Amino acid sequence: MIDATSDAMTPDDRSDPGDNGSRQGLAGQPRLSVLPRGPWWTRVKTRHKILIIAFEVLIIGVIWQFLIGTLGLINPIFMPTPTRIIEGFGLLFGSGEKSVISATDQAIWVHIRRSAYCYSSGLFIGVVVGIPVGLLIGTSRTAYRLIGRFIWWLYAVPWVALRPPATIWFGFEAAPVIFIVSFAATFPILLNTAAGPQTVDPSLLRSAQVFGAGRFEQFWKVLLPSSLPFIFVGLRQAIVISMISLQVAEIVGSSKGLGALIVLMTSHFKTGAAFAVLLSAALITIFLGQGVRYTAEKLAPWHFGQVRR
Amino acid sequence: MTLRRRKTEASGMASEVEVDHQVILAHLGKGNASRTSLWNLIFVVEVAALLGLWEMISGPLGVMNPKFLPPPSAIFDELWRMLPIVGERPITEDIIFSMKNFGYGYVLAAIVGTTLGLVIGTTKSGELLLGPLAYYAYAVPRSALAPVIILIWGLGAESKVVIIFLLAVFPVLITTMEGGAQVDRTLVDAGRVFGATRLQTMRKVILPDLFPYVLIGLRIAVIRGYIGVLIGELMGSFKGLGTILKRSSYNFEMAQSFAVVVILIVLSSLTMLLVSFMKTKLAPWHQEEDLLRSR
Numbered sequence: 001m002i003d004a005t006s007d008a009m010t011p012d013d014r015s016d017p018g019d020n021g022s023r024q025g026l027a028g029q030p031r032l033s034v035l036p037r038g039p040w041w042t043r044v045k046t047r048h049k050i051l052i053i054a055f056e057v058l059i060i061g062v063i064w065q066f067l068i069g070t071l072g073l074i075n076p077i078f079m080p081t082p083t084r085i086i087e088g089f090g091l092l093f094g095s096g097e098k099s100v101i102s103a104t105d106q107a108i109w110v111h112i113r114r115s116a117y118c119y120s121s122g123l124f125i126g127v128v129v130g131i132p133v134g135l136l137i138g139t140s141r142t143a144y145r146l147i148g149r150f151i152w153w154l155y156a157v158p159w160v161a162l163r164p165p166a167t168i169w170f171g172f173e174a175a176p177v178i179f180i181v182s183f184a185a186t187f188p189i190l191l192n193t194a195a196g197p198q199t200v201d202p203s204l205l206r207s208a209q210v211f212g213a214g215r216f217e218q219f220w221k222v223l224l225p226s227s228l229p230f231i232f233v234g235l236r237q238a239i240v241i242s243m244i245s246l247q248v249a250e251i252v253g254s255s256k257g258l259g260a261l262i263v264l265m266t267s268h269f270k271t272g273a274a275f276a277v278l279l280s281a282a283l284i285t286i287f288l289g290q291g292v293r294y295t296a297e298k299l300a301p302w303h304f305g306q307v308r309r
Numbered sequence: 310m311t312l313r314r315r316k317t318e319a320s321g322m323a324s325e326v327e328v329d330h331q332v333i334l335a336h337l338g339k340g341n342a343s344r345t346s347l348w349n350l351i352f353v354v355e356v357a358a359l360l361g362l363w364e365m366i367s368g369p370l371g372v373m374n375p376k377f378l379p380p381p382s383a384i385f386d387e388l389w390r391m392l393p394i395v396g397e398r399p400i401t402e403d404i405i406f407s408m409k410n411f412g413y414g415y416v417l418a419a420i421v422g423t424t425l426g427l428v429i430g431t432t433k434s435g436e437l438l439l440g441p442l443a444y445y446a447y448a449v450p451r452s453a454l455a456p457v458i459i460l461i462w463g464l465g466a467e468s469k470v471v472i473i474f475l476l477a478v479f480p481v482l483i484t485t486m487e488g489g490a491q492v493d494r495t496l497v498d499a500g501r502v503f504g505a506t507r508l509q510t511m512r513k514v515i516l517p518d519l520f521p522y523v524l525i526g527l528r529i530a531v532i533r534g535y536i537g538v539l540i541g542e543l544m545g546s547f548k549g550l551g552t553i554l555k556r557s558s559y560n561f562e563m564a565q566s567f568a569v570v571v572i573l574i575v576l577s578s579l580t581m582l583l584v585s586f587m588k589t590k591l592a593p594w595h596q597e598e599d600l601l602r603s604r
Contacts, residue, residue, distance in 0.1 A: 052437065052438075053441050053442075056438065056442065057442075078457075078460060078461045079461070145348050145351070145352075146351075146355065149352060150359075153574075156574055156577065156578060157570065157574060158532070158535050158536055158539055158570075158573055158574070158577060159536075160536050160539035160540055160543065161539055161551075161554060161569070161570045161573055162570070163543060164543070164554055164555045164557075164558030164559065164566060165558050165563060165566055165567075165570075167558065167559075168377060168558055168559075168561065168563065169377060240448070243450050244450045244451075244452050244453075247450045247452055247453035248452045248453075248455075248536075248540055251452075251453065251455060251456060251540075251544065252540075252543045252544065252555075258453075259453060262453055262456055262457075263456050266456040266457055266460050267456075269460075271457055271460070274456065274457055275457070277453075278449065278450070278453050278454065279449075281449075281450050281453060282445075282448050282449040282450065285448050285449075285450065286445070286448045289448070
């Protein structure tokens with residue numbers, strides 16, 4: 001719908017005949033290379049490709065362990081080995097003597113709860129502000145003329161720069177973090193949503209008019225469904241950006257939250273635990289992104305269902 | 310820039326907004342020229358009214374404490390004070406420090422990102438072995454690595470360059486990779502039919518088709534790079550714009566920190582303009598598909 005050329009392209013166009021298994025790419029990722037031929041081992045089936053990735057990760061882990069752990073090329077305090085990262089998880093959740101967290105009298109759940117709270121409320125504010133305003137400026141020319149440029153200006157503000165002022169405005173608790181997260185999340189959602197109604201096929205709108213649809217019905221039945229894919233794209237970008245902004249906002253001047261936990265662990269030279277937190281954040285982001293992707297495929301199958309190649 | 314859906318989406322990790330003010334405006338505003346100037350006039354009036362309102366509420370009316378929300382006049386005063394030669398408190402050194410770090414990190418990111426992206430995006434082996442890893446590494450919130458990086462490289466310029474590099478490299482890498490998927494397969498096949506070797510196909514067909522996407526990635530990387538500058542300097546530094554921002558905020562000199570934010574916006578916009586200009590100069594053949602064309 002948006003990118004006409006890619007949608008018109010059937011899945012078969014890009015894949016070698018008889019290579020059905022890998023048509024879709026790895027784990028739903030697009031096929032990237034254009035050159036048709038590769039060595040024999042590039043023609044394996046999708047199932048086997050996942051094995052290859054697992055194997056690859058394993059090998060990297062082993063080399064990493066060998067270089068740093070056994071040979072000691074880098075001080076493991078600076079760059080923890082995989083075993084140390086796994087130990088780091090134990091350090092975070094354990095309550096024994098070795099646990100840094102219990103030493104500072106703060107259970108891990110305090111940090112997790114605070115981060116979850118900030119992340120979800122920031123994202124919620126982003127959705128609540130972004131989607132209606134985006135639909136408004138996307139459908140109304142006057143509204144866009146009036147506030148469009150200001151929104152682009154606000155989007156140009158590097159949100160990290162607002163972190164120190166946010167401390168002054170909102171204090172040291174969750175509020176400044178929520179402010180930063182919602183600021184970072186709103187604009188991707190808003191601008192993508194605003195782009196949605198622009199791409200509606202005008203003949204669809206005209207035919208709706210011919211069949212006697214009022215302005216509201218035109219919006220509800222034509223404009224909104226066509227904007228849905230864009231809203232999801234915005235949401236997916238917002239999920240990633242919110243996680244980044246959450247971490248940054250907590251690292252710079254917050255005492256609770258996953259970002260603060262990273263700082264705490266780093267300053268205790270428990271880099272393994274810091275990397276464990278980082279890894280968890282990455283896994284959460286991937287999980288949420290895939291969740292939105294799945295929802296998008298359910299709710300807007302006409303758009304996302306065909307993109308897969 | 311455009312309103313095109315990039316293949317990145319299909320990967321579940323879309324990178325950045327790809328819409329541009331001019332595009333939306335072009336399609337919303339089909340009015341004639343006189344209307345446009347009218348709207349520009351309205352815009353100027355709007356800006357003036359907003360600034361006036363802001364000045365009033367944190368100045369004479371006293372709705373907001375100017376300690377928390379400084380009026381625009383105070384911000385302009387502060388900006389004037391920061392000017393290199395005429396100002397009384399010039400911040401040239403800090404700007405040069407930040408920009409130098411940005412330059413090193415950005416150029417490094419551009420080189421590494423483009424090279425790796427080409428390898429992954431155009432060869433089957435690269436796609437199979439490195440592609441998924443690149444996507445998963447992209448999902449790691451790399452800004453959270455900042456404390457560790459500062460632990461390793463210290464408070465000087467090196468750690469900032471590393472942070473900027475880490476933040477800026479992935480947009481370039483991912484867009485270059487995705488650029489590989491955008492290359493028209495028909496053109497590649499046509500090249501092969503006419504007997505082009507692998508190298509020739511690469512040089513004459515794939516690279517020109519891919520190049521604009523590299524530049525799009527570079528554009529996104531600018532924003533990321535500036536965020537990296539700020540993260541690095543807010544975490545701990547002796548010099549730089551972020552340091553001034555942090556210090557002035559915690560000293561309750563909000564006018565100064567707003568002035569720094571203004572400087573940052575101007576700098577990042579200028580860099581963006583530079584990269585966009587490069588794109589129109591270096592890849593003029595690339596007409597990004599105008600998806601709004603139907604209207």
